[in-house]
Amino acid sequence: MKKTSVLEKHGFAGLNRWPGREQLDHTDSVADYFMHGYSPSGPVISKETGITAFGSCFAGNVSRFLLKKGYKVNAHSWDHNLSDIIRIDEIMVHTPALLAQFEWAFSDKPLGSVFIGSAEEKAQTYHGLEACKTIIKNTDFFIITLGLTEAWYDKKHGQYLWKFVPNKKLDPERFENRFVSFNENLNNLEKIYTLIKQNKPDSKILFTLSPIPLLGSYHGKSVICANTASKATLRAVLHEFLSQKDDENLFYFPSYELVNNYLNSPWKEDKRHITPDTVETIMSIFGQYYLK
Template sequence: MATIEGVRDGAVITTCGSYFRGTAPQWYPTDESLQTPDVVGDYLARGWMPKTGFVTKDTPIVAFGSCFASNVSNYLSKRGYSVISHGESAAYVTKMGDGMVHTHAILQQFRWAWTNEQPEVALWHGYKAERFGYDEEARLATKALFDRADLFIITLGLSEVWYDEVTGEVFWRAPPREVFDPSRHKFRLSRSDETKRNLAEIWALIRRFRPNAKVVLTISPIPLTATFRDVGCISANAVSKAILRGAVDEFYEDAEGKGSTLFYFPSYDMVMYGFDNQWTADRRHVYGHVLDFNMKVFEHYYCIPGLSKARLHASYRKARLLDLSIGRNGHAAVAKADPEVLAAQLAERRRLVARRRRSPRYIAALLMNRFRRRFKF
């Protein structure tokens, strides 16, 4: 069998040479690859990052979409960046900024804010099924945020949608139980072409109303809680994420401005394939050390002054060590190593000690010990 030689991680490898593999193929990483100092640039972020950072502490940022969007907002806010959608506002992208989980809900906010286009029926409901009306104050607050933003970070979560069959309009989430009407409220999978059309319209609206703003698209790794399809949720989630990842890739490749004003940040890719034990015990939430590394990649490449390469690699190394430890010792390994967990445990111990010292029995025993030491009996 014919073979060819290539280079991976500085070492020569040999593989099947029956087919043409291009002049510079990008090889899939091995476990050893994930130990190399250039793992982030070579395997996790290659081809997607801006040439230079452009996000300063003064850059107005609007970040919303799926539940994973809150991780972006929280991290950047704590680091001192200006996430204007993070805080108090009448805008729904602030109140429900991590609950607009598909491209239809996200597009509705841009249409509503900038063109005053609103659905014909009530489609917007919150975490507890409370209704979010088409209030003019909320619209103007949303418009004010969008009009200020120099960077939009949009996170896509899923492809399953509920819609009103009469109007064809899509709900933010599933219809609330108290208003569900099986004769008109239907479920479907939003396919790739539809997802690309929504992304194209979002991009067109941003270029029309904020022509100098930049956009970063991300995909949440958080899986479905449940599916409305008659298949296992694991399979349904795989399809849902595959639609989003494929649609984003096709849209990005064809879009004007890619790599200069339009970017894809591979949060989904890094979480799914840069780690082996990324999920907490519920298998839906990502461990904090994985999230922290994910956002440090963003800060390294997108932000000014950014994060040094040495600190970025140290973050990945730490996260990988915890990842491997979970594989060997289970979820308890994180509780033993996580600084936040340790700090919380220490605070609880101090609280218990302080509470005990205030108890009458403790005070009485303390006074008795002092009395005995003084009078030596």
């Protein structure tokens, strides 16, 4: 028999209650507690759809899964440690770096400089920059994974860097570590969305929040608390952004919520990366709702 909450007893109908383990073990738990309100009206990705997943290791997991299922996925073999475009380093997955790629691809805005190792260099790519630009322009289904809010800012050039600043180059007069604010993240998502829709009006966009925690924090406080603040900010930004839109081709997939609230043992020993079984489970759920 379904339990009745105190609020329901007092006439508050339509209450979505927090599930216990018993509820999460039910066959309909994913539909009821995770995809409810976020499901597309039907599968929207066919074998002909050009898919590009933007982000680091989690985006790589998405790409490899879709490729294995026979879907048309760009940059599926790229190592995020060796690429600064599309597949990007896990400490670069902030909205300023993501926005810069779309401004470069669709508006020809210069990428600027990045820091790699101990040298200031231009962005490195698996293919030439024009080939990467073509990939972005030819994408039909954009999967954009947000990762973190900590970023280094170059006060001299007035831009966010794409990678961390090596300790020996930590000139406080030039560089500062910033927590990208709620409003700045929200504005960046709006700009990304507008650029894609102006240039690819029929394309579909799906946002996710990476479940992968911060590798580290420069804020001088608990890295676990820093990670909580980072993820909470980005999830709140996504909620606000999606709430403002009435677009049947704009989606949110709750990968973050599934990893942290659905699976019992999702993490490898490092407590940062998810196990192959977790990837398979999460992506199978994605496939159930999105793949034709």
